[in-house]
Amino acid sequence: MPGQTVLSVEGLSVKFSHSDRPLTAVSEIDFELARGETLAIVGESGCGKSLTALALLGLIPTPGRIEGRAIRLEGRDILGLQGEAMRRLRGNRIAMIFQEPMTALNPVLTIGEQIVEAIREHEDVSSVDARKRAIGLLDRVRIPDPRRRFDDYPHRLSGGMRQRAMIAIALACSPAVLVADEPTTALDVTIQAQILELIDELKRETGTAVVLITHDLGVVAGYADRVLVMYAGRKVEERTTHDLLEAPLHPYTRGLIAARPRIGTRAGFRERLTEIPGIVPSLRDMPAGCRFAPRCPIATEACRLAPPPLIPVGAGGSVACLRIEDSRVSKPPADYSSAY
Numbered sequence: 001m002p003g004q005t006v007l008s009v010e011g012l013s014v015k016f017s018h019s020d021r022p023l024t025a026v027s028e029i030d031f032e033l034a035r036g037e038t039l040a041i042v043g044e045s046g047c048g049k050s051l052t053a054l055a056l057l058g059l060i061p062t063p064g065r066i067e068g069r070a071i072r073l074e075g076r077d078i079l080g081l082q083g084e085a086m087r088r089l090r091g092n093r094i095a096m097i098f099q100e101p102m103t104a105l106n107p108v109l110t111i112g113e114q115i116v117e118a119i120r121e122h123e124d125v126s127s128v129d130a131r132k133r134a135i136g137l138l139d140r141v142r143i144p145d146p147r148r149r150f151d152d153y154p155h156r157l158s159g160g161m162r163q164r165a166m167i168a169i170a171l172a173c174s175p176a177v178l179v180a181d182e183p184t185t186a187l188d189v190t191i192q193a194q195i196l197e198l199i200d201e202l203k204r205e206t207g208t209a210v211v212l213i214t215h216d217l218g219v220v221a222g223y224a225d226r227v228l229v230m231y232a233g234r235k236v237e238e239r240t241t242h243d244l245l246e247a248p249l250h251p252y253t254r255g256l257i258a259a260r261p262r263i264g265t266r267a268g269f270r271e272r273l274t275e276i277p278g279i280v281p282s283l284r285d286m287p288a289g290c291r292f293a294p295r296c297p298i299a300t301e302a303c304r305l306a307p308p309p310l311i312p313v314g315a316g317g318s319v320a321c322l323r324i325e326d327s328r329v330s331k332p333p334a335d336y337s338s339a340y
């Protein structure tokens with residue numbers, strides 16, 4: 001049934017206690033994901049996208065820890081699930097694909113064996129049936145000649161084919177949620193598009209919901225229904241893709257959109273017209289108020305005093321900015337740098 005919530009994340013935080021003082025890398029993130037929906041998570045490097053993704057699967061490395069009110073997967077709270085209980089869900093009801101498939105694939109097993117393993121870890125099927133299903137999956141992710149490819153080791157495959165194999169493993173048990181962390185960043189542009197199309201097509205066929213982490217706003221425009229923008233570990237804006245790209249409200253989102261690379265006049269030539277000046281604050285030294293205030297062209301004293309609350313905006317969106325009225329009345333400048 002479309003519209004049904006399959007994942008509901010409430011107040012998710014990720015903390016590290018390396019030293020005397022705990023560092024909060026992800027702060028109280030909330031979002032919901034419906035069946036068959038794609039939610040993109042965007043933000044500059046280091047803002048907590050990967051940690052948010054890993055936390056959903058209970059994969060935060062020690063000394064990190066996950067805190068929050070709930071992570072409800074198909075209605076069941078999985079926050080705090082450990083060991084065997086979490087392993088049973090991982091790869092079964094929630095699965096993940098990574099930027100670099102080689103780190104996730106096992107180099108000493110053939111890709112066919114790895115798919116069979118993924119199936120048999122969660123389902124009681126014979127090895128003959130699992131093999132048939134694995135070949136079917138290789139075919140489904142459009143790996144040519146799947147019967148032969150079944151016996152190939154990962155190093156024999158190209159980057160794009162490896163990514164397809166990883167998708168086959170992730171989808172082996174038809175998970176309710178697929179988390180894709182920059183799944184195409186390491187691939188060339190044509191292959192990137194093919195992989196994104198494949199994920200999108202499989203999502204439409206199976207109803208799997210997708211959390212898609214990306215740096216690329218072109219990818220957001222093409223594949224995401226909604227977008228969650230993170231800055232320094234916090235959610236600063238969440239909107240439908242259409243609303244966000246048409247009329248971004250948070251000054252950080254406006255900066256990201258203005259700073260996106262554009263295709264220049266020469267074929268394949270990409271240029272960044274503007275950058276958001278300044279850097280993301282360090283986890284050890286977070287501003288007390290809005291974390292973007294030190295870089296924000298319209299911040300006031302009030303912005304620096306306390307973290308701004310998330311304010312609901314149209315179509316289920318929200319934005320954490322005290323200056324939202326100013327953002328609403330002024331269209332984002334064509335050249336964001338003029339706002340500084």
Ligand SMILES: Nc1ncnc2c1ncn2[C@@H]1O[C@H](COP(=O)(O)OP(=O)(O)OP(=O)(O)O)[C@@H](O)[C@H]1O
Nearest residue numbers: 016025044045046047048049050051052061064283
């Ligand atoms: N094991 C760790 N101990 C302490 N801090 C960590 C650890 N792992 C990650 N961090 C910090 O948490 C923050 C968020 O990291 P994360 O990998 O989620 O960022 P990201 O948004 O995925 O960045 P990128 O776009 O570069 O992949 C960063 O500041 C990072 O330095």
Ligand SMILES: [Mg+2]
Nearest residue numbers: 049050051181
């Ligand atoms: Mg990352």
